Amino acid sequence: MDWNEGDNDHGNMHDNCNHGNTGHSHSHGPRAPHPFMTPFQGQFANKADQAMDISQQPKRRSHMDESASLDIVKATQFGILERCKELVDAGYDVRLPDKENVTLLHWAAINNRAELVKFYISKGSLVDQLGGDLNSSPLHWAIRQGHLPMVIQLIRYGADSSIADGEGYRALHLSILFQHMGIAAYLMAKGQEVDGPDCNGQTPLMLAAQKIIGPEPTNFLIKNNASVNAVDKVNRNTPLHCAVLAGNVDAAHILLEAGASVDAENLNGHTPIDLAHQVHSPLLIHMLNHVKQERIRSNSRCLRIVNRYRVFLQFLLCTAVLGSVGAIVDMNSESWLLKGVLLACVIGVLNLAARNFPSPGFQTLLPATALMASVFWMIVTWCLWFLPDGPSATAQALFTVNATALLYFYLRTCRTDPGSIKATEEEKKMNVLVLAEAGGLEPRIFCTSCMIKKPMRTNHCFNCDACVAKQDHHSIWTNGCIGARNHHYFILFLFSLMLMGAWMFYGCLKYWATHCVLHYEEQGLWGVVSVLVTCSPWLLSVFLLAFYHTCWSGLMLLLQLYQIAFLGLTTAERTSLTMHQRKQRQPVPLKQNPYNLGVMRNLASFFQLRCCGLFKPAIIDWTQQFPPGRDQHGFGHTDLV
Incomplete structure (x- = not known):
């Protein structure tokens, strides 16, 4: 940043907001013009006698030409090393602060002038001079401006990150306050305590909850083991108290999910719910009361059992609902009013269950359990409706093989690790240090959620809260990610499900042809539908259910096979590259990528087919494939995804 990019105050790059627990704002009085404006600053008074007209400032084109006339402060701001050396050699004391008590090292740090920092420290500058x-x-x-390389350089020269500034903020607090997550990760990897208080007794999490609207960096700190129930030294407020006082709904939601106490009392005896009433926030009041009731209910033995066997119980519920709907429709009674009342009762029971089940878990599991319930009733229909008509032994054997394969591949898809990238706490810290010092602490290489170095073709799944190698997508039908290690099982599951639908079509058509009187020429379409409803409403329901599952599974299978065979890409990569190409004037065809080996080799590598030595599939562990260098990122890596 050049010194003429804006007028501001020497070093005062902090917001003039209230500390949540101090109850007063900071006022610093009139200040001199400062060339570095940051988004967190309040209103600063400029001294008239120090104001500079923009037209009188040196133009960028003439910086080098006029370098001989620049004083050492401006030369430092511009990064003109030779001029600075000339003035220092002439006797200028690098420790000497200007009239605003700002040293040359400050100017070099805020402008990210690495060579000048090295030079000034070699000449005796104090790295921690205030x-x-x-x-x-x-x-x-440097932290306020987000200069990670400069932060690393200063710490290498011995800068103390535990020193507080005039407002009491330490290094980690400033990085969180200005939302520089890379710097925060580096400071924690260097040993900065995530719950270390500032001079006002507040932890970084309290500052994030109070001053940063939105989920980040609250979510970042919690994932790095920040305490959600720590209290400050002044008012004994927890981070949840701070979030409620600030009206920060996103932060409050994240804190509650992390287990923050809703009953914790501050020094005045106020809980977060009390503070929500004081700030008149109906949304926060509802959220806190709802969480409190859910936690009270979760302590009951019954709900603990329900949570433990949630998947199985929800499968039974979906099976019972689908079976009840089919049985009610299939009743011999001619009274549609009775059937309507019974269906309304089933819907009421389903609604009651949805209210009593933990709602996030119930909603996420519903598609998967409903799918398995559908498959269950398809198998039951085959056994009770189609087998009595005596299908051939070949048809029975093929259906049995199909049903077994469907269940097997579905379970393998769900139970197989998709390729989650895992690391110990020490490995995470080492990754941060190595990447930061190599200049590679960037979102496309480093995941701030998982604190890991991302292998090539790796995406972070926010549903699973994990980085997944060669992630294709997060499937609602398996309630999990589809990645490098279970993608082929998912393809085989889709194929088996589509075949199951075909068997249902075959059985329904044979049953209707045998047991129902159908004359399309005489009855017409509506007449045929009426006959089918009268003949066997259950089979019509199963037919429609099978049609739905066959349609989505068949379309997804075709799309997946096209991407695998003809492009060699995952769904996430294709989506990202498509969006990227829309911004390019001359887009490159998707087929032209380093992962496309040709149709046969793509399929052989994906399914690991050898065919008695005809193919040599590429065996790659994508959880261990990292970009070859800082500037050589793999095609389809996170910079595109």
């Missing part, structure tokens, strides 16, 4: 209205160190200035 200056400016906020009494900040050069490290504080």
